Amino acid sequence: MIAYLVRRCLGVAGVLLAICAVTFVIFYLLPSDPASAACGKTCSPQRLAEVRHYMGLDQPVWRQFGDYLVGIFAGRDLGSGPHALHCGFPCLGYSYDNALPVWDLLMDRLPVSASLAVGAACMWLVLGLGAGVTAALKKGGLLDRTLMVGAVATASLPVYFTAVMLLYGVVRVGGLLPYPTYTPLTGDPLGWAANLLLPWTALALLYAAMYARQSRSSMIEAMAQPFIRTARAKGMPRHVVVVKHGLRSALMPVLTIFGMDLGALLAGAVITESIFGIPGVGRLFYDALQRSDQPVVLGVTLLAAFFIVLANVAIDLLYAVVDPRVRN
């Protein structure tokens, strides 16, 4: 098991390194010059050179990449003299835009995106699994068909459409909720939930629809397994069969997707955050991209990749625990 873990961790590091390199190259090709953007509107060539040197952009790209990698572990300094900044492990550099360490920016925005993702995930798991399992148990019936038609239709609506409709119906016409303004969980839990309710719903509807479809088919598949028939034949009560045997084996494939989805969402739901004006990681990424704030873009990309890889590992571990054959 330990050897397996070590192997996985090495794999994760390799994947992150590769992603980091690809991102770096892509942004090196950007047409705009961060130094002249930072320098301001009437920037003399001499001053531009100074600014470029200060930002470390006068180095060749491989050198910049090397510095970046070393910096992650060893930390980096920005500027020199008594007012130079130092960021320690894990140092992802400084934002060109506001000189804040990228790591701090990410950690500042992560709770926002996590609030959005986790809240929405709870909603869609309940909705999606509920609908899927119900449909599977009533397979072929009217309820099944209604639920599945509803799921297919909802899954076909883009999140920005649902979001706008929710805003219109609930906020503008209904006046039931305020316009979403992110409030931190600490201090005002009620305000936090009230402000996130719409974004959660918009996101959860889409995913719930997909999960309903997914869990219905795995549930049907699971219920057709021989051991379920055996359990039934032994005279176990129906709800025990359904929950203990059917649901448990139907849940595995759903969990797999769930890990990936949640991992991807943790690093920011770009569209949802931009529609509702939520200052999360996705919004940070989008703004940074528009300002060619390369360190931040790189940071978000790495964070997102990290979460996805992490989710993968978590799922694999889960499988490894359940099924020892996987380890080899």
Add this chain to the structure above:
Amino acid sequence: MTTIPTQSGATSPSPRTSAQAGGPSPLPENLWRATWRRLWRDRGSRLALAAAALLVLTALAAPLLSRLGGWPPTEFDSHAIDPYLGGMPRGPLGGISAEHWLGVEPATGRDLFARVVHGAQVSLLIAFAATAIVVVVGTATGLAAGYFGGRVDTVLSRVMDLTMSFPSLIFMIAMMSVAQDVNRVLLMTVVIGVFGWPGIARVVRGEALSLRHREYVEAARVGGSGPWRILTREVLPNISGPIIAYTTLLVPGMISTEAALSFLGVGVRPPTSSWGQMIAEAVSYYDTDPMFFLIPSAFLFVAVLAFTVLGDALRDILDPHGGRP
């Protein structure tokens, strides 16, 4: 990231016995006809098929249709809008009239019918082309990995893992905004395609893995056929069912992804229209000019829905217990 279809590859589909175990040509003429008949028998699939066909026809005939409507998609109509109201369309329902069948775009007065029809062209072209890339690349890699196994499999599987670890939407946005002086439609197709292939590759790999030691494959190998011949003549035809089902199910995801990228403003170059780009423009008009928002949304919705239903139906027919996308 919300509109990318969940192409979970983490669980490779369980190896299963092919419906036509041992038969070297599994999708004969009559099976095609049977598939078609079963598809046509179901009312939902029939509707979906009709809607999809209609949309494809619309896209193909876009120039013709907009000529019929009387307005090219880029022509401004200053008489259809009221400059003193920030360029709102004159008349009710976003300016729907005999002149402009679906009304006009605020601030420019461009004909919505012409734009949405031309938008269909762009959206569907990108979706289909990206799907094609995904299917070709995915099938090729999956076949190679599954059939050859060993080191080839290890390397290709690593590449698949790596590609799937990329935060795809974030990367697509980044790549689209970095590249400026290129053909946007082509770039978008490639960018969307690049991240989609591992899903299908895993399905195909699993299938190929289960087929490589079948008697008829072994027989062909013993008979002296090269790997190319075996792959194309023996293996590929045997797994074409799942591939076709998977392909159809890919299309709605591709349409959504294209729309999402256009919605975020990194799509096609103006004045070309696409559904996502039109919706993005219309979001701020959702209450003052709802038709402007609803019309492209409806087209997008119908397209995604139709291809999903169609894909579902095809999967049920061609790949009843197989790898789910």
Add this chain to the structure above:
Amino acid sequence: MTRHTRAMSASLGASLALALLGACTGNADDDGAGRHQRPGVSTGTVIGGTPVKGGTLTVLSDQDFAHLDPARNWVMPTMDFGSRLLYRTLTTFKSSPGKVGSEIVPDLATDLGRPSDGGRTWTFTLKPGLKYEDGTPIKAQDVKYNVERSFAPDLAGGPDYAQRYLAGAKDYTGPLQGRHLDSVKTPDDRTIVFQLRRPVAEFSYTVTLPTFSPVPASREKGVQYDLRPFSSGPYRIDTYERGKKLVLVRNTHWDPATDQVRKAYPDRIVVQQGLKRGQIDDRIIASSGPDASAVEWSDMDPASIAKVLPRPEVRKRLAAEQTGCTDMLALNTSRAPFDNLELRQAMQYAVDKSAQVTANGGPALNDIATGYLPPSLTGVRRADFIYGRSTTGDVEKAKKLLAEGGKPDGFPATITVSTGDKTRAEALQQSLSRVGVRLQIQTVDPSVYYDTIGDTKHAPDMAISGWCPDYPSGSTFLPFVFDGRTIREKGNQGNVSQFRDKAVEKRMDEIAAMSDATRANQAWIDLDPSIQRKSPAVPLLWERKPLLAGDNIAGAFGHPVWTGQFDFAVIGLKDPAKSQG
């Protein structure tokens, strides 16, 4: 100005009063099309009467400030925000709508500065009893220190007037490494003397810039000073989460007796950042709960116009001050096709300017530009209609000129615009297609827009470019936009057309040497049409800045200096109790 603003370049200091606006508006649409239906968005008036002290003012924004650090703050609305609330400058602008707003008064200083040595040396004396937020006294040395900071490459992005004007400033790279500037002297704690490399008559205006506000050396935090500027103004920063929220509370050590401009009505000011633009408009229009005590930071979404103008109750809460800038279609004169005079002139006839107005929010928020100099610089004088009076263009004349220029069938051309100007670019594309010019549009983000078009080697054939006057004089406008000697290979700004014309440059030098300001100004006004004849750019629009205020807001007006942003010195609430803490 480059950042966050759609189409503006350098713009600082005093923009001349929006003299006689009524007359200007009459001028602007001389074909009579808009005269009777102008929706009458008020200009020069104050929204909501006089405020009452207390309460919380909310500012709803879709973005973060570029820089609050006074050495780096060079974005007009942010300069307004910073220098009205957080730091005081040696002199500042009066708090008044319309013409009076661009007059200056002493702020930290006791007077507008005393020139000597023919305007090469300027001496300012600080008022007694000035204090920072911690109660320590404000010293002349601190003003000097911040001026020095503006030289540091770490602290880039701010106004560079100190670098341009101060003597002995070459090779100086700021105080962070312990070096100081000799041309700024502080003989005692209340006196500061600037030695300039050439006479600068309007230096009293220059010291309105945030560069000339105090920063004590002991508070230096390098680039991170941006997060928490040390206050000398009526408010201090309580919390600042970048991109999310900024909370200002009263600076109890600020003494209103020393300040003749700032009124500091609200007790707290909360800036809510990163919101969605259209939703901000909706919230302020609805004005329910705390939103009634809110103003918006960025321009109203054009899509919201239809929700505002037809409703008198909402319309009276819309400020739409002229930005004082001119929007132009710059033609790249450095290469074909626009190195050809006839083809350039053809563009003057080919462009449909009224389509530009419509694409940019309609006549309520735009006037058609008939010359390069904005009305604020030309006063009531009507511009010459060199290219006819039709606002939709003259296709026949354009085609004739194209034929004379050897391109009777038109030609392909590229245009780069910032993303916010996409519809305008499409309108241009459409109107130029009437004469066979096929435009290929490239959109780039506003933050990198001037970078992109400023790379002269890869510059597009056309670009939408704007300029705002720095001082009440044509000398801050035409030489920046049309002097060929200012062109730089990279980061070229201002002269986007890359227009080089010996006769024009010679005339500019002659006018700059004139000692009689009135005569010089007239000469600039006369130069405008003669440059227009050479057609390096097509004047498009004179824009206004649309901003909504909640219905509990009082004392709000667009300040003419800061491109029509609300003046934060005097804004407040009608009923503080309604703002809910």
